[in-house]
Amino acid sequence: MNLRPAVETEETRNITDPAINVAAVRIEFHTGDVRAAGTDAGVFLRIGQRTFPMPEQHGKDPFERGAKDAFVFVLDPPMTLAELRAADIEVYHNSEGRNPGWFLAAIKLWVSLSHQPDKGFLYKEWKDIGWLAIDEPPNSTQVLLQQNA
């Protein structure tokens, strides 16, 4: 399993109230600008026991070379910020479609918090992720972004 340490940009790091809920997350994928970087595979975000498939968007072809694609998921029921910090966070794809290998430059995860629902906080940012591909090192279609603490 390849774990990618996050850059220390957590805007929520000073929030220690255990009652603060994460109402929604926004995940942004930056596909790299290298040959065959894009994918048409099904992409999934896993946070702890919850799995979020990226929805089909009519008329859009996400995860192409050099593109940024963002998706919002409401957490119902919400999880606390402490639970989010203690969860595994993983991104993977199902390796379907033509040339399914995916070269990821970066992932950003934003959260909206119950005490300030109109503001988005950058939770973490992971850079230089590399290939999620069977045929490119490290020959895995999943990346563990945060490991259960």
Ligand SMILES: [Ca+2]
């Ligand atoms: Ca695509």
